[in-house]
Structure formats: structure tokens, C-alpha cells
Amino acid sequence: MxxxxxxxxxxxTGSRLRGQAFKIVLWLCITASVVLLCLLxxxxxxxxxxxxxxxxxxxxxxxxxxxxxxxxxxxxxxWLMAVVIVFxxxxxxxxxxxxxxxxxxxxxxxRLIEVNIQNLAAVPSIVYGILGLxxxxxxxxxxxxxxLAGGLxxxxxxxxxxxxxxxxxxxAVPPSIREGSMALGATQWQxxxxxVLPASIPGMATGVILAISRAIGETAPLILVGAATFxxxxxxxxxxxxxxxxxxIFNWLSQPQDEFKTLAAAGIIVLLVMLAGMNGIAxxxxxxxxxxx
Amino acid sequence: xxLSRFLITVVATATVAVGxxxxxxxxxxxxxxxxxxxxxxxxxxxxxxxxxxxFAQAAAEEFQTKNPDAKVTVGxxxxxxxxxxxxxxxxxxxxxxxxxxDEEIALCKKGSIKYSEVQIANDGIAIVTNKDLKITCMTTxxxxxxxxxTSTVSNYKQLDPSFPDVKVSLFGPGTDSGTFDFFTDEIxxxxxxxxxxxxxxxxxxxxxxxxSGEKGxxxxxxxxxxxxxxxxxxxxAVNDGSGCVVPxxxxxxxxxxxxxxxxxxxxxxxxxxxxxxxxxxxxVVDNADAIAxxxxxxxxxxxxxxxxxxxxxxxxxxxxxxTTTTG
Numbered sequence: 001m002x003x004x005x006x007x008x009x010x011x012x013t014g015s016r017l018r019g020q021a022f023k024i025v026l027w028l029c030i031t032a033s034v035v036l037l038c039l040l041x042x043x044x045x046x047x048x049x050x051x052x053x054x055x056x057x058x059x060x061x062x063x064x065x066x067x068x069x070x071x072x073x074x075x076x077x078x079w080l081m082a083v084v085i086v087f088x089x090x091x092x093x094x095x096x097x098x099x100x101x102x103x104x105x106x107x108x109x110x111r112l113i114e115v116n117i118q119n120l121a122a123v124p125s126i127v128y129g130i131l132g133l134x135x136x137x138x139x140x141x142x143x144x145x146x147x148l149a150g151g152l153x154x155x156x157x158x159x160x161x162x163x164x165x166x167x168x169x170x171x172a173v174p175p176s177i178r179e180g181s182m183a184l185g186a187t188q189w190q191x192x193x194x195x196v197l198p199a200s201i202p203g204m205a206t207g208v209i210l211a212i213s214r215a216i217g218e219t220a221p222l223i224l225v226g227a228a229t230f231x232x233x234x235x236x237x238x239x240x241x242x243x244x245x246x247x248x249i250f251n252w253l254s255q256p257q258d259e260f261k262t263l264a265a266a267g268i269i270v271l272l273v274m275l276a277g278m279n280g281i282a283x284x285x286x287x288x289x290x291x292x293x
Numbered sequence: 294x295x296l297s298r299f300l301i302t303v304v305a306t307a308t309v310a311v312g313x314x315x316x317x318x319x320x321x322x323x324x325x326x327x328x329x330x331x332x333x334x335x336x337x338x339x340x341x342x343x344x345x346x347x348f349a350q351a352a353a354e355e356f357q358t359k360n361p362d363a364k365v366t367v368g369x370x371x372x373x374x375x376x377x378x379x380x381x382x383x384x385x386x387x388x389x390x391x392x393x394x395d396e397e398i399a400l401c402k403k404g405s406i407k408y409s410e411v412q413i414a415n416d417g418i419a420i421v422t423n424k425d426l427k428i429t430c431m432t433t434x435x436x437x438x439x440x441x442x443t444s445t446v447s448n449y450k451q452l453d454p455s456f457p458d459v460k461v462s463l464f465g466p467g468t469d470s471g472t473f474d475f476f477t478d479e480i481x482x483x484x485x486x487x488x489x490x491x492x493x494x495x496x497x498x499x500x501x502x503x504x505s506g507e508k509g510x511x512x513x514x515x516x517x518x519x520x521x522x523x524x525x526x527x528x529x530a531v532n533d534g535s536g537c538v539v540p541x542x543x544x545x546x547x548x549x550x551x552x553x554x555x556x557x558x559x560x561x562x563x564x565x566x567x568x569x570x571x572x573x574x575x576x577v578v579d580n581a582d583a584i585a586x587x588x589x590x591x592x593x594x595x596x597x598x599x600x601x602x603x604x605x606x607x608x609x610x611x612x613x614x615x616t617t618t619t620g
Contacts, residue, residue: 063351063587138381145338145366145383226383228340228366230350232357241336241366251369254496255347257521 044272048265056266060232061248065259070267073248075234076147076227077216077274080244083151084215088162089208091155093197096166096204101192121160128157129224137225145226148238153225154218158211165210169203170196202286209282213275219246245271334362335569341368341375341388343495344472344515345557347588348414349388352577355584359576363569373397379560380404385570387560390416391475407563409608412601413577414584415591417516417545418476418553420529421504426511428456430530430537433480433552439463439511441481444488449509463491464503464512476513479552501525513553516540517589545591556597557590566612578602 059069095117103110132153136143143149173196181191222244229251231243245267252264339349346369353365370378372389379387380401392410393401401408420436422428428449431439435452438444439461449456466473468485473493478484492503497514504510505525519528519540530537533551544550561574577584578601585592593601 060354061350062354063347138383223368223370226340226368226370226378228338228368229346230353230365230367232354233364241338241364243366254343254498 041272044265044268047262048267048269051262051266052269053266056263056270061230061243061251065255065257065263068252068260068263070245070248070263070270072231072234073243073245073267074270076231076242077245079147079235079238079240079242080151080154081212081216083148083238084155084158084212085208087152087155088159088211092159092162092208092211093166093204095159095163096170097192097197099163100167100170101188101196117160117163121164125157125218126220126224128153129221131156132221132225144239145228145241146239147235147242150222150225150227150242150244151238153221154215157218157221158215161211161214162204162207165207166200166204169200169207172203173199198289199291201289202291205285205289206282209278209285213278216274216278217246217271219244219250222247332360332362333569333572334360335567336364336366337386337567337569337573338384339365339367339386339388339559340370340378340384341386341560342372342390342557343369344372344390344416344590345388345413345559347517348557348584348590349386349559351587352573352580352584355580355587356573356576360569360572363573365573376400376560379408379562380406382406382562382565385562385565385567386574389558389560390472390555392558393560405564407611408560409563409604409611410558410560411574411578411604411608412556412593412597413559413581414557414588414593415545415597416555416557417540417550417591418472418513419516419519419540420511420513420531420553421519421522421526422529423504423506423508423510424525424527425508426457426459426527428511428527428529430532432532433534436480436531437482440477440488440491442486442488459509461511462503462507462509463488464500464510465491465493466497466500466514467493467495472513472515475555476553516545516591520589542591546594546597561608563608563612566608571609574605574608578605 055067056069057071057074059067060072061070062068099110099114099117103113105111132149135141136149136152137145141149143152177195177199178191181195182188186194227243227247228241229243229247231241235242249264249267249271252260252267337353339353341349346367349367353367357363357365367388368375368384369388372387372391375384375387375389376393376397377400378384380397381404387408389410393408420431426449431452438452439446440463446452447461448458449461450458465476465487473487474484477487481487492499494500494503497518500512500514501518501522504512505522511529519526528539530539531550531553532538535551538544538550540550540553545554548554559574559577561570578598581598581601582592
């Protein structure tokens, strides 16, 4: 007994060295990623800040770099995000509740659904683009090349993330809370609505925001779904043609003139600010509604 | 803890977001209604070749400033991708850097799409090398020896003893590009026939960077990309048996820069030849020179422009014929 505690406390010189070495390796890892990120940020900021002008937000895309702006792309992205939120929140949260609270894991179909959702999270985004093109733009839904089709495609793409994080959040609610609620005579519905859901809000909100953050940067599915690259008007509704920020940035990057590179970097900054803002909201929501049991 | 308070927060946020986007929407309509006049309205969907994209974008932009109620969208999913959408009736105008292929004609027949081809500009492929790689002219045979599928040329000296003793490092467009189809067909004799050990990219800027960064860099892309990078690249003349010809607007227009010059087209769906599309195409053909200049591609000659006008009025006749038979 006494020798045991001694070993845990100090250890041999060799294992202490190994411990030190491991710590150094970890330090190197984190330094590498942080340095890379900083380099990218500094580079983008240096290239992009001169491009962050009023014209960038006030104007539509143009062949003339001095007149080019990204208003239609920014508005297109906001519209897409609105569609994505309206679509993924009820569907994602609903699925998560079903799988955690109602589904009987002894039934094979419930297990099948679980495995499928986990696999879907790893499917490349271009495949969702093909799905969106075949079933939403053409085929059964025939929505055309519209904001609605684009938003639903992006929603499908990020839905697994929402479901998985939603389930984690629900699972984190201690069973004692449910049991207590049930013991006081609440129905399952009352338990979920009054106890489980409010307690899992921080986790779910974080999941939704992370999902939107992923959706906001996607380009490939949008190209397939038929978002045009040059759109000089803001979306006027769900059935409107649209373009989005990543598409506009990609297009500017592939232009030969150097001025467009500045605009592209400025577009990246706009996108980054939106992302940082959303992550900020996620952190705030988490802290605001977090509960300690 | 309090779910309803959370829901209120979410709804409030969503309302603000929708309000912002709605403001953006009304913004366009109000600015649109200020200048009506004889302007046309309606939407025009264009998609296709990325070579034609700058032209179509420049045209759409100018057209919309004159017709604020017209809503023109331009995509760049490639000539093949454009024809697929076109023959499916999803777009009214297909940009193409080549004529329509037999498979695509069949596809359009299946979708019962009647179309007309209108030339709108010219395109030339430029062969460029690193500034320090002094090669002024290459024959088509040398280009083929360098680029064909079985090529093992690794030093420019192997092509011609007078060429510099420098290791070959090649750049070019990827297989999705119309420029790639065009180059491999003309130089190597078959579409898609190319050596594999080059750096393929859909972004011609990568080619510019690669060629200017490697001592033995050689690559090909649209002539307009050279115009923007004259200080970084060296332009190579091409000799197809009748002497070295340097690519330029004039040699591309008259086709004397052989075999790497070609016409660019817009295909219009005759069944969907709306007043907006009609006005747009009329504008494009009438102002082809100015648009080409803005888009930095080679404009049509007056003769080509006359021909394009004729093609357009023929399409108009065909479209009205189509409506009389159906209606």
C-alpha cells in the first residue's frame, strides 16, 4: 500500500521524462495550429482591410473591381441562413427528442436510424448538392434554382450535426430529473417540455450555431443546386434566384486582376466576422442558460 | 431553465434577421421602380462556360443598369454543365466555348428544346513560359511532342537543340475546362489526350503563379489572362506550318493564329425567347465590342457581328413560328 502511493506520487525518472516529453509534443502541436491560424488571419486582414469599404456593402458584383460589391451575396447568405434555421431547429430537435426519449433501442429500425444519422454526418457536402439538385431543384419538389432549394439543401447537410449534438445535450440531463418529474405525476410530455428541453438548451443552441457556421461556408452544394455566380439583385423571397458569400469569394479569387484579390480577402473578413459573431452567440447562450446539477 | 423566455429570445432574433433581409429586398424594388421608361422586365438565367462568364457578367451588368427591372443571373458551371441545364429547360441562355456536341443535341431533343447558336466573341489560347525561359516560337508538332499522352520530354533541349537546357515544368487547366478540351483536341489530336504529369487547375491564376515561379514553367490558358500578366510571363508564338504567329486580338479574330483560336457562343432557347431575353441578346450583339473590352476577351469582327445579328433575327423568326404552331 505504502509503496503504491509512492509510485503514483513520484514515479521513476524515466516515466517522468516521458511525461515531460509528451507535454512538449502537445505544446508543439498547439503552437503549430495557433501559429498557422494567426498567419492566415494576418495575411487575410492585411490583404482585405483596404477592401472593406462602403462600396463593398452597397454595391453588387461587377466586372470592374472598383465598383464591385457583395451586397447580393451577403443578403443571399442571410436568406439561406434563415431558411436553414427554420428548417433544422424543429426537425433536428424533434429527431433528437424522439431518439433519446421515445425510441426503443431494442427495435432494429431505431438502431438503423441512429447508425444512418451518424454516417450522414460524414457524407461529403457535394453529395448533398447532388441530392438537392435531383430532389429539390428538379424531380419531386421542383423548387427550381431558388433560395428555398438552396437553404433546404444546406439544412439537410447540417441536420445530422444538430441531431447528434441535440442528443448529447438531452443525454446530459441527469435521469434523476426525469424520474423526479415523473414521480411528481408529470406525463412524459410535461417532463420533456418543462424539464428536459429547458435543461438541454445550451447544448442544442451550440449545436445549431455550429451547424449554421458550417452551412455558411459551404460552396460545393450551392454550385450544384444552381446558385448563380453573378446576381446583381437581392433575393426578394424564397422563390428568388440567389448567390452566397463563399461563391462570390471564390469567383473573385479566380479573376485575373489583383484588385479582386483584395475584394476576396475583404469578403473573407466579412464571413469571418459573421462566424465569430455566431460563435459568440453560442458561448453567450451556453453561459446564459447553463445549469449546474 | 425558462423555455418560454428562451423561445421569445429566438423569435425576436429571427424577426430582426427577417426584417433586415426584407429591407434588403424592398431596397431593390424601390431603386428599380425609379427608372422605368421603355425598360424591359423579367428574369433571364444564364449559365455555362467559365471562359464566357466574364463576358456574360459584363453584359448582364450593363444591361441591368439600363433595365433595372430585368433580373439577370449568370452562373459558371462549364460549357457541358450549362448545356445540361439548358437542355433541361432550366436556363434560357447557355454560354459555350465550343459548338454543341452530338450528345447534347440529343439531350436537347429529348427535352424538346429548340435552340439557336449566336457567336458573341472570340477566344485564343496563349502558350506562356517563365520570363527567363526564352522560347519565342513553337511548332504545333513540338507542342504535341511536349503535351501528348506518351510524352516523356523532360528538358526543352529534347524538343529543339536551340531551346534552353532547362527542366520542363508544366501547368494547365483541369479536365473540366473548355480550354482543356480545345487545347488537347487541337494540339494532341484528341479531346482529353494529355500527359498526366502537369499541374492541372481550374483557376488560371494558379497557372500564372506556377509558370512565373518555376524556371522551366510552361502553361496555357485564355489570352486575356496573359494581358493581365504581361510583366510576369513570356508569350510564345505558334507555328502550324505557315510560320510563327503571335497570338493577339487581330490574329485570333481572323483565325490566323492557328490552331488555338476559337469563337465563343451563346445558345438561346427558342421556346423561351421572352421579350427580356430578346432585349438582352439584342443588347449583347449590338454592344459586343464594348462588352468584350470590359470582359477582356477578343471582340468580334464587323463581319462576325453582322452574322450574329442575322442568327438572332432568324432565332426570332423561329421563336415566333414556334408560338404560332403551339398557340
